[in-house]
Structures are given as C-alpha cells and as structure tokens.
Amino acid sequence: MDINQLLRKNIQSLKPYSSARDEYTGEAMVFLDANENPFNEPYNRYPDPLQKEVKEKISRLKNIAAENIFLGNGSDEPIDLLIRAFCEPGEDNIVSINPTYGMYQVAADISGVEVRKVSLTNDYELNANELLGASDTNTKLIFLCSPNNPTGNSLNKEAMLEIAASFKGLVVVDEAYIDFAPGKTLLQDLGEYPNLVILQTFSKAWGMAGIRLGMAFASVEIIGILNKIKYPYNLNILTQQKALELLDKKVTVQKWVKLLIAEREKMAQLLTDLPFVEKVYPSDANFLLVNMHDAKGIYDYLVEEGIIVRDRSKVHLCDNTLRITIGSSEENEILLNALKELI
Template identity: 80%
Template sequence: MELNNLLRENIKNLKPYSSARDEYSGDAMVFLDANENPFNEPYNRYPDPLQRLVKEKIAVLKKVNAENIFLGNGSDEPIDLLIRAFCEPGKDNVVTIDPTYGMYQVAADISGVELRKVSLTEDFQLNINDILGETDKNTKLIFLCSPNNPTGNSLNKDAMLELANQFHGLVIIDEAYIDFAPGKTLMPELEHYPNLVILQTFSKAWGMAGIRLGMAFGSTELIGILNKIKYPYNLNILTQEKAMLLLDKKVTVQKWVKLLIAERDKMEKLLAEFPFVVKVHPSEANFLLVKMHDARGIYNYLVEEGIIVRDRSKVHLCNESLRITIGNSEENESLLSALKKLI
C-alpha cells in the first residue's frame, strides 16, 4: 500500500504552519520568538506542539517508538484528521459497522464524506464479505471499534486482520476500551500491517476523560501526515502535565481496571436475575448492554431516582436496551437497589 496514493491532493501539497516552537524546541535563557507574555510562568509559554515528553513515556508503556504516536484532543481529533486527510468531500467514502461509536458518522458528515454502515451479525461480530462488498475504489477508510460501543464485545481478531489484508485503504481500530479486554489489543500487529491504525484513549481506564487526551498509533509516515494537518498547539500545557503525572501511576490504574472488571462481572450476573431483564450481553468494556422489557420506562424511572444510564433502544440491533456504565461498588449498589424496587 502506498499511503501517498490515498492522500487528498491538497494535503499532499500542503505547506504546514510552522510555529515558533517547531523552529526551536530546546532550552534557552531568553525566549523572544513567539510573542508570549513574559509573566505568569510556565503557562505564558506555548506548549510543545509535538508533546515529546509525553510521547516518550507512552512509548515505553505501549512498547512502540515515539515516532509512531500521535496525540490528539481526545480520540475524536485523529478520527476527524484521518477523514480530512484521506477523503475528498463529495467523492470518497468510509465504511464502518452498525451499531458502533457515533463520532465516525459525525466526523464524516462534517467533512461532506459519505459513510456506509454494515450491520454486525446477531452476535455482534463482523461479516467480512459484507464489509468488503460495501467498499469501492473511492473507499479510503474502514472504522472498527473493538471492544465495540455500545455492544461491549471485542471483534474477532482474525476477521479484523483479514480486512487489513484485503482492503486497499486504511483500517482504523478504535481500542478505547481495550484496557478492560486483556490480551485483545492489535498493537503488536502494527509493524506487520502498514495500513493499520490503532486509536486508544486516556478517558476510560485511565480516568482522565476531562483532560481530553487520545492516542493514535501507526506508521511513521502516517503519523507525519497527522502532525502536518493538526492545529499547531492542539494539546495544552495542563493536559500534558496531567498526563505526565498519571503515566507515573501505572500500578494505580491497573488496580482500577482490576476492580472495574470484577464489578462488571458481578453486575452481569446480578442484573440477569431481574425478571424484566431479557439479556445481559457479555462485555469486555467498562459497561454492559442490557436488553429489558420496557427499557424506556425503566430509564425514566432511574432518572427519577437520580441514576442516569443510556437508553440505546433506537440503535440498530439494540432494541429495548440500556447501556449501563460500571461505577464503583457504591454506585453499582445504588442502581441495583433502585431496580429491586420494581420487583
């Protein structure tokens, strides 16, 4: 695969903005190059546009080179950038599964790019032939979310890699929930599949949704393209500082994940015992998709009880289903106690 052949012509010819911190990123006695205010250090200074220190720590954690990492304002930024870099509005298209994370559709719509949805099977797995059947010469990207949102299950690894083998464009695997599915990441496959892109985030397992920090992993060439078209200072100093602190707390994060997986397994069993629950779908994420009788009525009841879950009943294959995030033991017990009042 020649990545350059997939790129939009205007992106190929784009001369990126060169910021002061791109031209000089070392230490100095006096900085008079970026029109910064000399007061209120260190927040008077522009942040490192390439987040070098953060990437160095992530590289060790993820066992990749820093050159293979892009950091964005949440995973939504690389999703948007990938579509903008490779898809010509009104001409190209992207393919994804249904149901899945809604931002693929939103990002495509914003860029004026057609998004084609391919239904998962009844057990929420991929149908490779159906996905490839929706592609054509103008299909540039395939988005897959694994573990998938809102279904919670991991997609079949062999099927995802087979798509990467057969598809002529980029296959993007969104692994936002991968920390809750040990051993399921496709990160080790990056070096074998040049058209593979993997997205991860600090929002879920790392408990940092509020700082908006997403990660994209791919070839050096691909990361260079994303850096070329991103806004110069897309991650602020506060986000980078918080990330650096949290990356030193890997053991704590591992404990959080272990506790949440245990709570998820417990909740799966307890929720299945309620007479109005039809099915609790197996999950490898930090949430459960639960099919119920009168899901909307139960949702409204929980709102009155001060407990907010997500009604996914109008989503394809998720009829009469609520998506329930796994909280701490006290929060989960509050949910169970409220539901017991309905018996």
C-alpha cells in the same frame, strides 16, 4: 502501500503552519521568538506542539516507538483528521460497522463524506467479507471499534486482520476500551500492516476523561500526515502536565481496572437475575448492554431516582436496551436496589 495515492491532492501539496517552537529544538535561556508574555510562568509559554515528553512516557508504557504516536484532543481529533486528510468531500466514502461509536458518522458528515454502514450479526459479530464487499475504489477508510460501543464485545481478531490485509485503504481500529480486554489489542500487529491505525484513549481505564487525551498509533508516514494537518498547539500545557503526572500511576490504574472488571462480572450476573431483564450481553468494556422489557420506561424511572444510564433502544440491533456503565461498588449497589424496587 503508497500513502500519497490515498491522500487528498490538496493535503499532498499542503505547506503546514510552522510555529516558533517547531523551528527550534534544544535548550535556551531566553525565548523571544513566539510573542509570548514574559510573565506568569509556565502558562505564558506555548506548549510543546509535538508533546515529546508525554510521547516518550507513552512509548515506554505501550512499547511503541514515540515516532509512531500521535496525541490528540481525545480520540475524536485523530478520527476527524483521518477523514479530512484522506477523504475527498462528495467523492470518497468510509465504511463502518453498525452499531458502533457515533463520532465516525458525525466527523464524516461534517466533511461531506459518505458513510457506508455494514450491520453486525444479531450477536454483534463481524463479517469481514460483507465489510470488504461494501467498499469500492473510493473507500479510503474502514472504521472498526473493538471492544465495540455500545455492544461491549471485542471483534474477532482474525477478521479484523483479514480486513487489514485485503483492504487498499486505511483500517482504523478504535480500542478505547482495550484496557478492560487484556490480550486483545492489535498494537503488536502494527509492523505487519502499514495501513493499520489504532486509537486508544486515557478517558476510560486511566480516569482522565476530563483532560481530553487520545492516542493514535500508526506508521511514521501516517503519523506525519496527522502532525501536518493538526492545529499547531492541539494539546494545552495543562493536559500535558496532568498526563505526565498520571502516567506515573500505572499500578493504581491496574488496580482500578481489576476492580472494574470484577464489578462488571458481578453486575452481569445480578442484572441477569432480575425478572424484566432478557439478556446481558458479554462485555470486554467498562459497561454492559442490557436488553429488558420496557427499557425506555425503566430509563425514565431511573432518571427520577437520580440515576443516569444510557437508553440505546433507537440504535440499530439494540431495541429495548440500556447501556450501563460500571461504577464503584457503592454506585452499582444503588442502581441494583432501585431496579429491585420494580419487582
């Protein structure tokens, strides 16, 4: 794959901004290169623009070379950058499954890029041939989300890899919830598919939604393009410091994940037992999609009780559904008790 054949022409010729910290590597005693205030250390200094220390820790955690990692302000940043780098506004298009995470559409709309949506089956399964059939010579990116949001299920691995093997553009697999689906990541397949980009996040299993830290894993060439067009200091020093601190808590995170998976299975069964629940869809994420009678009415009732879930009834293939995040055992019990009052 010649990455330059996919890139927008202006991105090919773009001369990226060079910050003071980009032009120097190594140790120094005095920094007089970036017009910083000498007081109020360490916050007076610009953060590492390439987040090298954080990437090294993630590299060891994920068993992926640091040069194959891009860090962004949430996963939304690499989503936006990929569309801006590869899709010519008003000319190129992206293909995505439907239903799925809404930011692919929003990022494409902002850039003036067409989105071609391919419906999942009624059981939320992926059809590789239909997805490939929706693409043409102007399709630069295919977005897949696995485990998918809002459906919760993991997409078929063989189907995703078939798409990666057949498609001439980039295949972006968003694995935001992958920590709750052990053994289903495509990270180990990166080396065989140079057009594959995998997104992960610290917002879910790692409990870091508030610091906004997302990851993209891809070939060195693709990572280089993302670094070329990102804002110079896209991750602030506080985010980097907190990430370094929390990355040392892998054992704690594993305990959280184990507890949440157990709660997910328990909640799936208890919700199924409620007479107004039609179906609880299988989930590999930290939430459940639940089909029920009068989902909007139940949503409004829960709001009055001070319990907030997500009404997904207007989403394609999700009529009369609520998306319920798995909380602590205490929070889940409060929800169940409120729902039992409707019986």
